[in-house]
Amino acid sequence: MKLKPEDLNKIRERMKSTSRLREAEGKAKINVHLGTCGIASGAREILHTFLELVEASGADDVLVTTSGCAGLCKREPMATIEIAGQAPVKYVDLTPEKVKKVFEEHIKGGTVVKEYALAVGSERLG
């Protein structure tokens, strides 16, 4: 499809539901940071563990996605977990075991796993 300028806004509208998690309640988004630094420290395994857990739990309202380096390369692998309507939480130094706990307690249970969490919120833009 070749876009016209007005089509950009249509894509923005269509993407809002997935990028902002606002429409459907109870949705969660798992964003694994898959830059070179993340991959080198095992982020693919983290991604696969999340995918397996989502599949095993049968949850159809949890979105797993990826993005680039989150900046703090030293603390990779990192993932950002966002429950609809709440501020995103960044987890650092993840291992498959930690992922299991985060999935059970934060994504399913709604309680942030404080000992693995670095911070809540997002970065300062522009």
Add this chain to the structure above:
Amino acid sequence: MGNYRFNLLVCAGTGCVSNNAFKVKAALEKEIEKHKLQEEIQVISTGCNGFCANGPIMVVKPDDIFYQLLTEEDIPGLVEEHFLKGRPVEKLMYTPAKDEHPIPKMSDIPFFGKQQLIALSNRGLIDPENIDEYIALGGYQALAKVLTKMTPEQVIEEIQTAGLRGRGGAGFPTGKKWEFCRNALVSEDSSAPGNNGNSPSAADKYIICNADEGDPGAFMDRSIVESDPHALLEGMLIGAYAIGATHGFIYIRGEYPLALERLTQALEQAREYGLLGDEILGTGFSFDISVSKGAGAFVCGEETSLIGSLEGKLPEPRVRPPYPAQSGYMGKPTNINNVETWANVPHIINRGAAWFSSIGTETSKGTKVFSLVGKVNNTGLVEVPMGITMREIVFDIGGGIPDGKKFKAVQTGGPSGGCIPESLLDTPVDYESLVQAGSIMGSGGMIVMDEGNCMVEVARYFVSFTQQESCGKCTPCREGTWHMLNILENISQGKGQEGDIELLEKMGRYIKETALCGLGNTAPNPVLTTIRYFRNEYEAHIREKRCPAGVCKALITYSIDPENCTGCTACAKNCPVACISGERKQTHVINQEKCIKCGMCYSVCNFDAVRVR
């Protein structure tokens, strides 16, 4: 904030604006007027709040009520309930869970709090492999704006007014560079320099993205391409329109497989959407981009060498003028900018030159991305406003030096940069101040060194790098760096002589002045700055045959302190040449004849009994 009953702070950061913060603000003003509250309530736009994921955001002062995820539709009810009837609307509020030891907010963590993201604004937020996510956060809006509402001259004017300067190192004003290329006459002569006969059409102009990030320890450009490839493409598209270019090249390091993969994917997706190719966005503008892989030659970061490499020739710099803007790729006018420069362009178009030039210092506007590495706690990728001090970067963002060691120097600009000592840590980061300190902004490598680093060794390492990477075309660089390296090797092996320091200084000055390209012009910087700030270390090596940091092998000896040695045998067991002897629970001794000074005994000793001298 005046004598208003309420001040409404509406976030106008990029994140909130792309989620329609301006519409929310307009709706607020309209409703407030409708209820005749404009004398009591003021609506103010603010900079980014940090909670971008929940934008648009509004803070109500003085009560500090925090509304999030606002839409135009929410506003009439909100104004009526809260500002007219005095009942804050709970369902629109964000209330963090009450907790004695809450998890810190991103903005409370100095590593993130002191950063300001423009070029990296989508990092960690979008899936770089999905163009729709880029568009969802306002991507390609700047392109649509320039193609439908701006003339090329207006675009160049905007970039000039913004004060954007090249992020590849030299800091040349980007708008000026674009203007030279736009105004350059296209040569009709097929024998023009650089034209090899299979000539493109006479009207062609080219743009190039330099993604051949060669500095050891630098990964800014790689990260931008990996996490937000479309920002680079959009910047290039806008530049091509402004300059009148018909084709673009991205010259990227072959050693960046992931960046290359995501870039290739982004190009395909952009083509599919008609954002590259013929009649982009249904307008008369046509442009495409091809990717060319570098083969690991440092000199290809220099623009004329890079162009040579693109043309299939030896990557050697050539004399300028003519500049690439007059005669570049295939002898045609060519504009070349680095990844970070291009990635800044869409933001300037979207938010305006005034916004961009409000960030930074008098002469250096906007932000700069650095890769922070070396002896620092928080290694990573940081984007900071120009004018921030080195101290803030190393100690606040970087979290200081590991293992309680003392800071010694920070090297900016990679092998072409200089070492900045503790006394200059409060230097603001901008192009001019760094040059004054003997270094350069460079592309953004930042290597932190502690007391365990020998500055002679640091200079030797960087000169050995530039010496190996020297293309050999001009004598000052080819011969000069080789001789400098020889002298530095002699000094670090204890064979330094009186007069060596002065000779290095003299050669450094000559090479800087006479070398053909940026590689040679900057190669002496690490030597000259280490001599300038750490001359005593050079003198100790030459006169006392001593390496104060305990690094240069020829000048150090390892010995065991009988006071501390417990005879645990750890050193003897780990010594690779078995030169340590001693009975269990007895003091051990190192045989200096056989010792290879590998430092293993020093690392494994738990009792601080191994001495380095």
